[in-house]
Amino acid sequence: MTIFKSMFWWRLVKHCISVALSLLILSTNASFALDYVIKEVIEIGEADFVPFLGPVKWSPDGSQLAFIKNGILKISDTLGNVREVGKLDMAPHSFDWVSENQIAVSMRAYPGPSINTEEKLVLMDTQTGRITSVHEFTTSPGYRKEPGKTTSSGPYKTAEGSNYYLFTTYNSKSGNTVVEKRAFSQNKSESIKNDHILNWGDDGLYMVTLDGRDSVRLTEKPTKNIIGPTYINKERTHILMRNLIISLVDSSRISLRSKIGPPAPNTVVCGTAWYSFNPVVSEVLFTITCDDGDNYIVNRLGLYDFKRDSLTVIDSAVGISHCEFGEYSPKGNDVAFFANGKVYILNREKR
C-alpha cells in the first residue's frame, strides 16, 4: 500500500513537471521544429553514461527505452513507467536491443593491475532478466594480444540498421588476425548477409556488403584525415560525418559547424558529435560540444532540418541544460536524450 501510494505521488509529480515543461515550450517557441511540434518532455529517470553507444536505447518498435543505473538494466515505457530487468555483474561498455525481448550488453571488468581483464558479451531477456553468455574473454591488463584468443567490440550498425559485433582472433603464427563479423537478429539471417557497411578507402567512401563481396563507391574523401563514424540515411541520399552533411546526389555539403554559430563564451572550439538521421524526415540529431582546448565546457543537443536549413537547440527549447546523446525513436517523432545524469523523452507529433 505504501509503495502504491509513493508510486502514485511520483507519477503525479512527474506529470506536473511534464505539463509545466510543455507549457513552457509551447509558450516560448512557436516556430520549433518544422515537421513536428513538441507535445511534452517526459523525465524517465536517472541513468549512467555508457561510453560506446550512449546511455539510452529505443526498443525496435519504439514502445520502450532501455538504460542502466548502478549496474542495473532498466526499461521504461514512453510514459516513464520504469521497471528493473536485471543486475549486470560487470561494467557496461555498450548495449542495444536485439529484439523486443532481448538486449545485448557488452561488459568489462578490470579488477586491478596485474590481474586478468574480463570481457563479456551477453544477451539479457527483457522479461525474465535471464542472461545468456555469447562470448567471454580473459586477458592480462591492457595491450597484449594473445595468440588464439578472441576479443570483441561493437556493436556497429549496418546501413540497413542492424547491429553487428566484431570478433577478432589473433594468430601469432601467421602474423594475421582473423576478423569475424557477427550480427544478432530475429529471423533475419538472409537479409543480414546482404546488409551493407560504410568504409573509407584511400579514394573515397565505399558501401560494402557485410561479407565484403560487393562494394560501391559513394563519394570522394572530403578531408584528408577521416575521424569519427560515418552514417547514411535510409534513402541513401546523404551521409553524415564529423560536422558535415554530404549529399550523395549532387555532392553538395552542409557544414554543421557553420550552423551552430561562433564558440560559446569561454570556449575556443565548437563542433558537433554523436549524430543520427531521422528515419522519416530530412532531419539530423547531434550533440553540440564546445571546449576551451583542455576541457569541454558546453554540451547541447541540436536538431537540424537540412532541407529547410533550420536549427533547433533542444536545451533552449525545453529549458534543460547539458542535453546530449539524443536518439530518434524508430518512427522518428520522439527523441530520447540524456542530460545531467537523467534520461528524458522529447515527445513530438507531426504537424
Added chain:
Amino acid sequence: MKTSILWSIVTVFVLALSAFAQTDSIDVYIDPGHGGSDPGNIGAYIPNYDEKNVNLQIALLVKANLDEPDTITYAFSRMDDDTVELVIRVYDAMQKSSKSFISIHHNSTPNPSINHTLALFSSLPFSDDAPTDITPGTYWHWERNTDDKLAHKLALKIGLSFGIGLSSDTIPGLRDAWDTKTVLSRSTMASAITEASYISDSTEEEWFYYDTNNHREVEASAIFDAWESWVKGQGFAQVDYAYAGQAPTDSHDVFIQDYLVADTFKAPFLGVWNLDQPIEIGAINFNQSTYNYQFHHWEHKNHFDSTVISTYSFPVWIFNVDSAQDSTHWYVAYFKGGPFEIYTGTVGQMNIGTLDTVQWVCDPGVEGTGEFILQLSRNGGSTWTAIDTLPYNGANGNFLFPWSVTGPATQTAKLRFLAYDHADNKDTFVTFNFVICDGVADVDCDGITNSLDNCPTVSNSNQQDTDGDGVGNACDNCPTVANANQSNVDLDNWGDLCDNCPSVFQTNQSNLDGDSRGDLCDNCIQVANNDQADFDADGVGNVCDNCTNTYNPNQSDVDGDGLGDVCDNVLNWQMTYSLNPDKVAFSVRQSKDASYILCGYM
C-alpha cells in the same frame, strides 16, 4: 514458442587484410593537441609558431616511428592544422577500439625559471559501478589501471632525452589530472598527456622551430620509446606466472643487444640511462645456473619479433633458453624484485663522511618485495661489503638512497647498487667506479696527503713536475720553467717567467705575430719584433712605424702613401669628385696642408 529464443546469430568471416574489412582495434591513438582555430599555448616570440604547430610536428615524427615496424596500427586525431573538438578526439579513439591514447602538448608559463617535463594521467578508479558523484557527462574508467605507468614512462623518457628536469610532483614528472582534462576524463582506454617543455620560453621555442640538435625527433623518439616500453611491460606479470621456475632445457643463444644504443641500454625491464661513469651490467654473459638471474620468456605481439632476435658481434648478451619456443616469443632477463632505471647515477668521487644519494626509478610494472643494497668494494670488486640496505615493498616510482662512506681513502673503489628479491632469492645490480676521499687530509682526493702533495688542491696522483721546481704541473703557473715562488705580478694565472706580458693581465696569451711579446704588450702586433725597438719613442715599434724617426703616435697618413703626414714632404695630389644627374663636381688638393688648388664642376 516465445520469440526470445528465435534470435539467430549470423556470422561472416572476413580476413583483416581484405580491402574493406574493418580491423578490430588499433594499438595507439595519437592526438596532436589543439589545432585550427585553437592555437593552444602561444609561443615566446616566433610569429605564427604556437603550441598547435609544435604538437603536430612532433606527432608526425611519432608517426614515422610507428610506421617503421610496419605492423603497428594507429590513428591520428588530426594530421593537418585542423580544428577538432576534444570529445571527438576521444570518441574517435574509442570507436576504433584503440588500446592507448597519447595526447601531445607543450606547456606555457610566465615564469621563465620553470622548465620541466610533465605527463598527465587520470586516477579515476575503474569500477563495476559508476561513482555516485561523477561529473555529468564524464565516464568512469575500466581500462585505466595502466595510465599512470604509461604517463610515467613518457615523462621519464622525454625528460631524460631533453636533459631537463621533471616536474616536482609527488612522483616527479607525473600528475593526476582526471578532473581537468577532457581527453583523460572521457577516455576509456589507457591515456596520457605529455607536456614536454615550455614553448613560452624563447630558448625552448627555438629548439623546436629551428629543430636544434634534432630536438623534434628526440621528443618523438622518446614518446615512441616510452609507449613501446609500456606495451612490453604489460606482459610482465602474466609471463612471470606462466614461466617462473621453468629451467631452460636447451641451448639456444638469443641476442638482445638490439637494446644497446651507444652507452644507453634500453632493455624493457633492466635499464640504465645516462651514466657518465663506466658501468657493468650484471647480466653480461650470464646464464641462469651460474649467476642467479631469473630468466623469463615473454610472448609479444608479432610486429616486434623481427627486431628482437638477430645476430650481432660483441657485446653479446647470451641467454640459454628453451628452443621449443618459436620466434614469436621474446626472451628478456629481468629481476622480479628490481627492474629499475637509475637516472642520476654518476659517482665520480665521494668524501669520507659526506652524505650523498643514489636516486633510481622502479620501472612501472615491478612487483614483489625485496631489498635494495648498496655495496662497496675497495679492491676492484673482489670482495664487497654492504653500506646500507633499504627494504623494497613493490612500489613504483622514484626513490632516494642516502649513503656515505668511511675511511680509508681508496682510489679504486666500486659502488654496487643491488636489488634483491625475496621471492626467489635472486638479485641483479649495476656497478660504478669511484674514488673515496679524505676531504681533510687530502683535499684534492688524489691519494697524496696534503703535506706531501706537490699540488694539494688539484688532483694529480702522478705528482708530475716537469720543471722540477717543487710545484706539480697540475697547479704550476709555469710548468716548464722552474719558478718555485710562482711569482705572477699581473695575476693572470701565468707565472712571470712564462708570461708573454708579465705586467699586463692577459689570460689568453694572444700573440698574433708570434714574437716574444703578447699582443697587449707588443709595440708592433702584426710584425714580429723581438727587440721592440722604437727610435722615436712614440709607442709604435720601428718595424711598423710610418715615421720611424719622428714622434707620431697617431700614425696619421692622409694621402695613404705609407708615410706618416709628419714626415711626408712629397706633394701628392688627391682628386675627389661627385656625380649627380646634371654634372660632375671635382676638387684637387695638396695633401700636405690640405689646401685646395683647383675646384669646380662640369
